[in-house]
Amino acid sequence: MMPDLGKYAVEVTSAYGITFLLILIISFLYWRRGLIIKRRLMAAEARKDA
């Protein structure tokens, strides 16, 4: 249930919205780069061992 934010509803919800968005973006970017580098390293290790 959404609390009554009164006349500051826009300010409070936008602060939370921007924060969640930025946290999601940075988390996604770290996770994606980690996955890409891990896959490339595994492929390179496999080529080295072959």
Add this chain to the structure above:
Amino acid sequence: MSTKLGMKHFWPFFWKLANPKVFMRWSGLCLPWIIALTVLCLGTGLIWGFFLTPDDARQGSTVKIIYLHVPSAFIAINGYFVMVLGSLFWLVRRQHVSVLVAKASAPIGMTMTVIALTTGAIWGQPIWGTYWVWDPRLTSFLILFLFYIGYVALWAAIDDQDKVADLTSVLALVGAVFAVLSRYAVIFWNQGLHQGTTVTIADGVSQKNISSIFFQPLLLSMIGFGLLFLTLLLIGARTEIRAQRLQVLEGLERLK
């Protein structure tokens, strides 16, 4: 006695983490637990703060922004100190893991600085009547953000890993002045619109300048943001270590 005993075991373990293999093994073991704790603390802290705390008598519902603004500012400053420590260890002991931890810390700290500046501006408009003032704390925080940008840009600009590690480490040390100023600006200059510190640590004990109703979820949010920082730091550092190994392997392939 127990503290001394703990320190006796902590430092040898800490220095062992400078070995990439040891770091990868330990961080791999800890990461799932830290992620779970992050979700638990951050989720509980923010839900508690947003849904279950009352409005402030003077600030109304804008007080709920405190659960985002204070933890993000706390991490923005302390994230920079992690960068400084990593850079120092690199410059003194030439340990690659430490500078890679510093490198991984920068984008997270930069994001936290943006969150702190944005939520502060959104909070400032209804309370101060303006989004921005050239207040000492706000200005030092903006300069800290510029140092973060410079640090990240420098890593992206130079290919020679040891050279860029040296340059970014020196930049991080210079910028440490502004991290300290951001932390203590309110005490150094008793002027400006920004209020005093919300939570202070004195003699190892935290002192709060807000009501317990707001303090408890705030503390949980701060722990949650701290754990989020640690989670992303470990993921980022593990990626950087792998990227360095990949660079070596690809270099060897090119030589064949």
